Amino acid sequence: MHYIAHMNTTIRNIDVGAYRALKARAALEGKTIGEAVNEAIRAYLGRPAGGDKRGSLSRLTPRDYPPGNERLSESVDAVVHGDSA
Secondary structure, three states: OOOOOOOOOOOOOOOHHHHHHHHHHHHHOOOOHHHHHHHHHHHHHHOOOOOOOOOOHHHOOOOOOOOOOOOHHHHHHHHHHOOOO
8 A cells, every 4th residue: 555645844944045946946847845845855865875975086997998999089089189090
């Protein structure tokens, strides 16, 4: 069985400008404030918790290009700089 529960609540200390923008966007999309807030909460909860969210280039691992792209950088140079490869 699936129950849909609704809760009426008061949220304090909301930024006035952010609330007005939310209200306007919700209206343009034909949604209620509650629907928009629920979407925002679900999106927030869907993000990974904890840790550094910004990432770092040093954490990337190199990967090989698929076969047939051995001269890719030369092709890019030809397009960008007009060089002949």
